[in-house]
Amino acid sequence: MKRRDFLKWIFRGTLSAWVLGAIGAIFSFIRIPRVERREFEKEIEVGEYEDLKIGEGKFIPHLKEPLWVIRTEGGYIALSAVCTHMKCILEYKPDEKVIKCPCHAAIFDLSGNVVQGPPPNPLERYRIEIRGERVYVIL
Ligand code: FES
Structure with a gap:
């Protein structure tokens, strides 16, 4: 060359x-923009019933409304993970059995009710369905 x-x-x-x-x-x-299939789903499969121990929670990053799915002694519950004050993403605190907002220190109980802080409304609660051993959140 x-x-x-x-x-x-x-x-x-x-x-x-x-x-x-x-x-x-x-x-x-x-x-x-990636369109997550989950945005259009009418239900979310959370997993096996025994996947979570009593007191444990699982964050579901659903585009429309992220959720906390928590196993309580009474069964599973599903609550919105979006604060009703200014839309901050909430944190589940299993040791205290509450859901806290990191933005303005609001606290919600596991029924979604405001225990402390400025949020004007309780958290939206979603229906849970158990089919066989599988847990689903109905949106
Ligand atoms: S955004 Fe949650 S308390 Fe303000």
Whole structure:
């Protein structure tokens, strides 16, 4: 390979790498929104009944409304994980058996009622269905 051909080859390679990098950088800013199938679901399969021990909770990141599914001594409950004050995502505190808002320190009981803080309304509660050993939240 002649020196001139070699330099051409290097130049083209560098240019190609630069163009691909630029295209990659542009596409990293242009994100096509991913539509999660869960947004359109009418029910969510939580898992097996025994997956959660009494007192444990599972966060369900549903696009329409994230949920907390919690197994209590009376069975499963499903509550919205969105604070009714200013829409912060709530945190389940199994040791205290409450759901807390990290934004303005609101506290909800496991019925979804406001125990403390500024939220104007209780949490939305969803119906649970048990089919065989499987747990479902009905939206
Ligand atoms: S957003 Fe939850 S208490 Fe304000």
